[in-house]
Amino acid sequence: MVRTFDPNLSLEAADLACIRDDRVLFEHLGFTLATGELLMLEGRNGSGKTSLLRILCSIRLPDAGAVWWCGEEVQRLGPDYHEQLSYVGHKDGIKQDLTPEENLRMARALGRPSPELDIPEALELFGLYGFEDVPTRTLSAGQQRRVALARLVATEAPLWILDEPFTSLDRDGIGVFESVMETHLERGGMIVMTTHHRVALEGERVKRINLTA
Amino acid sequence: MVRTFDPNLSLEAADLACIRDDRVLFEHLGFTLATGELLMLEGRNGSGKTSLLRILCSIRLPDAGAVWWCGEEVQRLGPDYHEQLSYVGHKDGIKQDLTPEENLRMARALGRPSPELDIPEALELFGLYGFEDVPTRTLSAGQQRRVALARLVATEAPLWILDEPFTSLDRDGIGVFESVMETHLERGGMIVMTTHHRVALEGERVKRINLTA
Amino acid sequence: MMRFIHRLASPKYFYDVAGRIVPWAGWGALILILVGAYWGLVEAPADYQQGDSFRIIYVHVPAAWMSLFIYVVMAAAGAIGLVWRIKLAEIIAIASAPIGASFTFLALVTGSLWGKPMWGTWWVWDARLTSELILLFLYLGVMALYGAVEDKRMASRAAAILAIVGVVNIPIIHYSVEWWNTLHQGPTVTKLDKPSIAPEMLWPLLIMAVGFQLYYVATVLMRARVELLERERNSRWVQELVQPR
Amino acid sequence: MSALSTPRAMALLLRRDLLLAYRRRAELINPLLFFVLIATLFPLGVGADSRLLQTAGPGIVWVAALLAALLSLDSVFRSDFEDGTLEQLMLSAHPVSLLVLAKVFAHWLVTGVPLILVSPLIGVLLSIPSRAMPVLVASLALGTPVLSLIGAVGVALTVGLRRAGIILSLLVLPLYVPVLIFASSAVDAASSGLPVGPQLYILAAMLVAAVSLAPVAAAASLRVSLS
Amino acid sequence: MSALSTPRAMALLLRRDLLLAYRRRAELINPLLFFVLIATLFPLGVGADSRLLQTAGPGIVWVAALLAALLSLDSVFRSDFEDGTLEQLMLSAHPVSLLVLAKVFAHWLVTGVPLILVSPLIGVLLSIPSRAMPVLVASLALGTPVLSLIGAVGVALTVGLRRAGIILSLLVLPLYVPVLIFASSAVDAASSGLPVGPQLYILAAMLVAAVSLAPVAAAASLRVSLS
């Protein structure tokens, strides 16, 4: 039986604004995301997608508005909120001197370990079989990105926040990761992401916000 | 009148090999590239594309074989070869504390300034109008990539070596850069590049090498 | 001649030749060192000023000479490897470093053991002692740099550059006793015209020195063979070598 | 599966940092070598008068220790910041201040402890009398963790604020001064055969204060630096 | 349009590096601050016996200068390496060794010159007699460029390594020792009213040798580090 996440989870944002150097990137931005839904942030280069994602993670404070997780403000939840989310940013967030395996072990220590996939399985899923015990610095750009993404499946968090996850991936890699996202949504997970690629996920569960407009 | 490059230029490689940590990435690799041609390197993550590009730039020594520019070995040409090429790697190669304009000025000092486009025009071409005098660090990932690419048109080099130039670009940006490459080839330039995206350039002038095979 | 050099530069040929030299040099070193030690420590007369403590000279001086000699060999081999990209030279250079470091250490230790009875202190900050200590740090630096770079081909080239830069220290060590008036002994043995040392003391010293040389040859070739196998482990000749026949 | 307990996560983080240090074991002895090098540079610069050295000895050892700590500090957060793993730490399910404590402890184990072990040797090179050696070792054992802890706050501030380099020197070094003064005066007193209790008690008190306050301050600084 | 002449490219690179330093002007005074702090920490650690200080003074100034140089070295190539601009330099149409020379010159202007300017003040703090001040300034003027040049080779060798800070000091400090010895002995001699010609000539010779050799060695090292 496939475990599912609590169906009452929700991520809400209202009236968010972000101002950088006097330029208003966005204002009055709000949305609600329920389980099984994907929020796709679109917009041109420099439209504020990364800034918004960092606000949703609570790494950055919004210039107005607030973000709620299951009805509570994320700033006040602190580690309790962080336990529920996994973030993959423009930077991979892996240690170059550790092996992929050690990197994932650390990720599991910081979050919640996944009960379904252990570390070798997670690496295998992303085609890193045979590379699990070399220093990550000796991997190619795409392989490093795969390690960062493997973190998502080696831990268990209902909310994924992804900033251009497909960067440097080859077509195989993109295919694999799309099916991983698919599964996550089916299990009742949520995803907020940006990408300039076309993504194969469609349907009602995909919401879109365009920051350029 | 559009200036064209010397039609006798050529880039040749023969019997190249690259070995990393005992793994042979490629062997007996050779090609010839004439003016107006594009060489597209394909291959999965970790197949050795970046390594090959760095060998072609003469940043890295091949484990076997050699590369020739107009019949002379590139290792021996040194700066004379470097004057003929522009390289955009995985890293942008721009200084975060300088403005885009200052970055391009430096690029022009290190290579050959383009006689056709001055710096503001090059930035304008890549949609960076209005950002020419803010520190590059405050630009978004895609905007930074655009600055790196603007270097190609602000200087004049017949050979472009590009490692996934489309990273972080939005669709507009991709369109612009494809037409820039088109023009470069028509003027008799040469391009060696990798990408996991589909590129709109086709025809006889596009050669392909697949490193996975 | 060129053909011979070319053949020697081929890894497999070098591996075989070195394998044949090692036992000769090794046994030679052992015999010479034993003879020299017996002659020096037992037979040779005691010094009229220093008594028996002078006998440490038979270890100290050859070790100090070796520490300088090996550094020069290392830097020269490094330079050859860097300019002509000869793999064997790189390997010789890097194999020399730990041996040279040990001889330097030995020279420092025996020197300060000798210093205690002679100067009444283990250590003074005089020019020769200081520059020899710097030599130790240079050796350590070369080894640390080599160890820190992942790609061994790059590592040996980086280490070679450092070794070459450090060569400036060698004349400083050698001439320090002339350039500055120091506590340390001036040239006694190496004066060109006539050594100011009794022949009964000189002979065992020279025998020890040759013994140390042979010891270096044996160990450096051994280390080089190991390093060579490791770097060439994918090549055909190594595969054939390790294949059980 | 629920999240690991916080102590367990701290232990794993500690292990990770030690492992990282071990991966670069060639560099592991480096703070140590740096310490030794500085301690030998001084006699070279100052001249080899051994009476002079003896008076200056404790000061030199402690200034060297302080600089070795300062130089190795960067590694506490800088590389984590640059590769994005610091973001991951901040987004972990555990209180950041405790994770910081684990990281600082790892830093101390890797840079402070070797200094303590090698200090008697340096003491000999600098002609510190042997009756003062135990006090030298004790003062380092109490003092170096304080250096790591205070330093962590400084680095946490400098890691994000691009121009905060100045804050590191301005904030950290002056805070180091009391440690330096009490520690080297303890060693001085011991060389002259005077009691050293008061100085060591003060150092111990500093250690307690630093352990309880510095991680919280560092965590807060990191949060500011990252946003 | 053909490429710029090499001297012009060097001038532009120099200008760029100075501009970058100016952009981070808050960090600009960092090495200086460090220099001042060390020079003041010593009296604290050593105790304020002024006869002792006077003998130790030149050594302390020079050790401080040497450490300040060491600390600021990283900035010569490190940040260029990390953002990929170093690759661009290596692929430029000009000889790399000359570009390196321009960068080192910028580094010296930013870190060495302020030290020289402030050194008389430090000299007073450490009770160096005023007749030795000109020699102190002269020794710094001849010596600090050598430190920058030698340091550039070390940084070029270690730029590819993470956490190279301390391995760097292991490589560079031994090579710094001769500068330290001659420079501080010059100041010592001047304090005692002895002639200082020989030492200063040797420093000048070192400078000439370093200017001609170090850029070449650094360029070769960069080529190795990048490949």
Ligand code: HEM
């Ligand atoms: C830690 C202390 C010492 C160190 C580091 C040291 C270092 C050296 C070095 C590097 C050499 C070789 C110089 C060359 O060939 O250019 C040497 C040679 C020599 N040392 Fe020492 N030494 C030390 C203590 C002593 C002491 C205490 C004595 C005896 C008083 C001594 C006597 C000699 C002699 C006789 C030579 C041979 C000189 C010649 O003819 O080349 N050394 N030492």
Ligand SMILES: Nc1ncnc2c1ncn2[C@@H]1O[C@H](COP(=O)(O)OP(=O)(O)OP(=O)(O)O)[C@@H](O)[C@H]1O
């Ligand atoms: N610094 C290094 N040290 C050792 N091995 C390396 C290093 N860099 C890359 N490699 C190895 O070389 C292989 C090829 O890497 P390269 O970066 O050339 O791949 P790539 O084709 O560019 O991949 P991508 O599409 O992910 O960018 C990798 O699998 C990696 O194992």
Ligand SMILES: Nc1ncnc2c1ncn2[C@@H]1O[C@H](COP(=O)(O)OP(=O)(O)OP(=O)(O)O)[C@@H](O)[C@H]1O
């Ligand atoms: N550190 C910063 N300081 C000041 N302004 C910044 C900073 N980072 C980003 N900005 C500004 O915020 C704008 C939005 O940046 P952001 O990174 O959010 O864009 P993005 O939508 O993620 O773009 P991309 O598609 O290129 O990744 C940029 O145009 C930039 O000018």
Ligand SMILES: [Mg+2]
């Ligand atoms: Mg972005």
Ligand SMILES: [Mg+2]
């Ligand atoms: Mg690549």
